[in-house]
Amino acid sequence: MDTRTIIDKIKQNKKQPNLRFRLKRETEAFTDLLFLSLFDIETPIDKNLPLLQEKFDLLADLACWDPEKACSSIWEDYLQALPEILEKLNLDAQAIADCDPASLSIEEVYLAYPGFYAIAIYRLAHELYKKKFPLVPRLMTEYAHRQTGVDINPGAHIGKSFFIDHATGVVIGETAVIHDHVKIYQGVTLGALYVAKNLSDTKRHPTIENNVTIYANATILGGETVIGANSIIGGNAWLTSSVPPNSKVYHNPEIEIRTHQNDK
Numbered sequence: 606m607d608t609r610t611i612i613d614k615i616k617q618n619k620k621q622p623n624l625r626f627r628l629k630r631e632t633e634a635f636t637d638l639l640f641l642s643l644f645d646i647e648t649p650i651d652k653n654l655p656l657l658q659e660k661f662d663l664l665a666d667l668a669c670w671d672p673e674k675a676c677s678s679i680w681e682d683y684l685q686a687l688p689e690i691l692e693k694l695n696l697d698a699q700a701i702a703d704c705d706p707a708s709l710s711i712e713e714v715y716l717a718y719p720g721f722y723a724i725a726i727y728r729l730a731h732e733l734y735k736k737k738f739p740l741v742p743r744l745m746t747e748y749a750h751r752q753t754g755v756d757i758n759p760g761a762h763i764g765k766s767f768f769i770d771h772a773t774g775v776v777i778g779e780t781a782v783i784h785d786h787v788k789i790y791q792g793v794t795l796g797a798l799y800v801a802k803n804l805s806d807t808k809r810h811p812t813i814e815n816n817v818t819i820y821a822n823a824t825i826l827g828g829e830t831v832i833g834a835n836s837i838i839g840g841n842a843w844l845t846s847s848v849p850p851n852s853k854v855y856h857n858p859e860i861e862i863r864t865h866q867n868d869k
């Protein structure tokens with residue numbers, strides 16, 4: 606094939622006229638500035654608000670190519686929601702500081718905890734998801750996923766004072782509902798019982814009621830699965846049906862330990 610033919614064939618197969626990867630980079634720049642404007646004392650909100658709006662307008666230009674779904678007007682509503690989101694995030698940070706014996710200060714939580722970062726970006730993205738801003742909320746939570754290993758779909762509903770400790774490998778599906786004061790550990794999956802395209806718009810992921818703790822690598826599946834309030838789900842548990850409030854659910858592994866002396 607000559608060079609001209611190669612170029613023509615690539616052009617023919619480069620099929621998505623609206624696919625601009627700049628959207629991803631710009632979403633990440635917006636997310637960084639938003640996060641710092643909310644928490645970093647050296648990034649004042651009053652000075653950065655016009656820049657945030659400018660960046661948001663660019664995202665609206667890049668992401669809202671469907672003329673029927675214009676989205677630049679979303680900024681004003683989004684701005685109105687930011688103080689309440691920040692209040693919720695401060696509650697999350699406090700819950701982490703209060704619950705984790707390893708945390709030495711609240712500053713450490715904001716600066717170092719991947720669980721806090723993932724929840725922060727999720728809450729900021731969820732507000733845009735609610736307003737049906739296309740693509741950007743998913744790019745935001747995927748940005749957090751890349752940095753933390755925590756995959757929270759922006760469609761999930763998460764209540765107050767949510768604590769994810771250690772964080773890596775956590776997956777929270779689009780239709781999961783998590784009530785208040787829930788704690789989860791690394792590797793927990795709140796997932797669908799099975800995956801089929803025609804299940805879009807149906808509740809596929811579990812509901813976790815108030816004050817539930819879910820330890821590492823537990824997997825809880827299904828849209829009708831409800832983990833009752835105050836329950837404790839032990840590490841590695843595999844649950845596909847509901848448990849009543851105040852339950853303790855433990856996976857019972859059969860591990861045999863032999864020493865050299867009695868090993869025949």
Ligand SMILES: CC(=O)OC[C@H](N)C(=O)O
Nearest residue numbers: 777778795796797800809
């Ligand atoms: C988290 C999870 O189960 O994902 C499976 C699929 N993406 C869905 O949303 O149903």
